[in-house]
Amino acid sequence: MATVDIELANWALDEARRKGASAAEVLCVTAESLEAGVRMGEVEKLKSSRERRLGLRVFCGKSSATSSTAELERDSLGAFVANTVELARLSAADPWAGLPEPALHPKSLPELSLADPDSGIVSADRALEIARTGENAALKFDPRIKNSGGAEFSSGRYRVLFANSQGFSGEYSGTSYSLVVAPIAQDGDAMQQGYWYTSNRRFGKLEDAESVGVTSAKRALRRLGARKIKTTHAPVVFDPDMAAGLIRSIVGAASGPALYKGASFLLGQLHKTIAAPGVTIVDDALIPGGLGSKPFDGEGLPTSRKNVIDKGVLATYLLDCYSARKLGLAPTGNAARSVGEAPSVSTTNLYLEPGSYTPAQIIGSVKNGLYLTETIGFGVNMVTGDYSRGAGGIWIENGELAYPVQEITIAGNLKDMIAGVEMIGNDLNWRSSTVAPTIKIAEMTIAGA
């Protein structure tokens, strides 16, 4: 399979040049996966997939086009390459367009342990058993867990091959495994779903299925009896998942395309203090086995570890070649690529550096405030930083988690929120490619009754 793809990629690059392209890139992704779901102890679904796609970007001078196809036989691929070159000719010449400076391509690639050496796709029987174990643990945890949205185990492997007409080529393979359990707690007429998951590149490093199930049950149960509260201003403690979502929004505004379009509230803030002094946010593509790790970026540039926000100062933007040229800066190795799309920008493994407080100390510091465990909706305006989202969690009274709350919103502005980070927890846990410890934000508007 591997050699076939490299041959095919090189053939497509040559074909593009024969058809008149001045430069070209090929991305070839092969993926396989199996998902197995159970619900109320019974098998609910099995899904097996297999995909192989080829993406192309061609340049005719400063004009470019991107394309993708599943038709990989030489005849149809040849016609497709010709069409793409034709499309590129019809695009406007863009002075900032082009492949990276050839000298920036890496000479060697780091080994990042992205694939599990011991396990491939997990068999359907084993996958169903794991899902069943997780769901059972939730169902038997408490008599109020009476229903379930189910549990799902999935495993997948993929291979990415990238090559361009200036001689760079690289490839990597990866695996991923995950288990999600989503039981429902009931009390009278009220129903609440809980949700918990584990995810890893190594099968053996997944959190134990039973403990995922138990956590999901506890998360459902603690929402029972949730009430609406009166509108107020109060501190908000973000649990680790919520804090991770917040740093993702903030760093999203540091991405090159948002900046050159003028669609970012971080415009003009490079090297300025934008956050509380304890805030350091790191993007690290090189963590061995990291869910967001990759040895080179979507344009074939080296990836790296960098502080995006360093002790409160916006230290770098995240840039692909195009946005870097437009902003007069150097690319940062954050080009992301999906087959058939032009490069975009994304983080790799993104995290907020932990502080010294335990979550209990953070909650204990709040007299009256919200412990935020869920948000709903998309109410973040990246141009202004205005933030207004549906929220749920547990109300804090005199430093203790008192009762669950729902049907409320939290609102503020991302600039004020990141500057208002008062405490940072010590509970950083790598559960996903973006993670953060518990944090406390000094004050937000909480709207309710």
Place this chain on the structure above:
Amino acid sequence: MSNELVAPDKFFLNRFGMNHGALERILGSALERKADYADLYFEYKSAEGLALEESMVNHTSKSVSHGVGVRVCAEDRTGYAYSDEVTIDRMRLAAEAARAIADQRGTMPAAVQVGAPVARHALYDLPSTPLEVPVQERAKLLSEIDRIVRAHDPRVKNVMASFACEQKIVMIVKSDGQVAADVQPLCRLNVTVIAEDGKGRQMGSYGGGGRVEWNYFIENDRWREYALEAARQAIVNLDAVDAPAGETVVVLGPGWPGILLHEAIGHGLEGDFNRKKTSAFADRIGQKVASELCTVIDDGTIPNRRGSLNVDDEGTPTSRTVLIEKGILRGYLQDRMNARLMKMEPTGNGRRESFAHSPMPRMTNTFMLSGESTPEDIIKSVKKGLYAVNFGGGQVDITNGKFVFSASEAYLIEDGQVTRPVKGATLIGNGPDVLTRVSMVGNDLALDAGVGTCGKDGQSVPVGVGLPTIRIDGITVGGTRA
């Protein structure tokens, strides 16, 4: 293109060297164990995109994708396997993977005989699609949009415009022998404007489309309307003050604010959640869930609409389903499996994103029927409240019924008058209860312009919404001004 229109089923048989005999053998293999039914979903999709930024049409793209999905259903279990290699061998492997869901101790069912066509609607049999319009002509329109928006107001700082079009050819072969085939065109024109004055910057977005021809955008100067509307929204928001926080009377404008129905009502009425009783609406058919002013419909049969389909993605013709009639909950949205398990009829709402996904109950075009009030009277009736006319996205927690939708253009209502614009804010409410608070319904039902995309369980499908002006007597607004 035109022979595909006449016979999309022939398209697959010719292109991938299939014949009815081969399909019958694969369906037979899928049904080898004790299953209720199986189906094959073939898809061939071509898509093109053009985008303009900084006055250049510098992004062009095209894609061709195809694949086949094999599904086996046994009671409430689904086995699904797909491949983007459409060959007999791959399909046989997929059938073996999919049938693993079924009970081993089954018996061989009667042989499948493929052939009977499904009668489908003809909601978008276009003489030609925008894919056939020269790229230069499409690019020229984007440049013209850029020009008129920049000339419109000096506060316009940046214009982004895009045109995306696709054509999907699908064929669904069912184990009862029926074959449904369809050609599904879809396109969308979008404009985003960034405006700036001395005090700040704001963004406005507008667009539209559907299963329409290129001329749709040209006639009635729709392209110009989209462009100027995006600019207007950006400029209005430059003067926005902080939105209120807390429960208040809200008047929703017509059209796109119908996203309220999609989130608050629609998802909760999808058959899968109700069969599993994980929806806040479970077991509530016949109960009052809205004020008697409210009648809510899901209709997949409106010609040329983004949310419409001739047949759904499991081969059932789409239909018009009354969800709420004068306040009473009447029906659910069903695919085949959930309809069968709930002993109801399929409603033609079994949809999927692509061959890589198994179908499930989804909305098509969801809207509320007009009432009797004029929009002016509705606004005049409000002493203090919010008038929200444009929205970004929304989301719902099916199980507890809480939903949100985020206003991107809203104004204060003070003493019956629309006054100052306020900043975007999220509105949050309780699905089974929010429509009971509807106290006035306008006579001005409008459907949205055709830009909606709905996500569920990782699958995106195009949808439409619609609403007349309505007054809601209390919903929580998530502003900052307490």
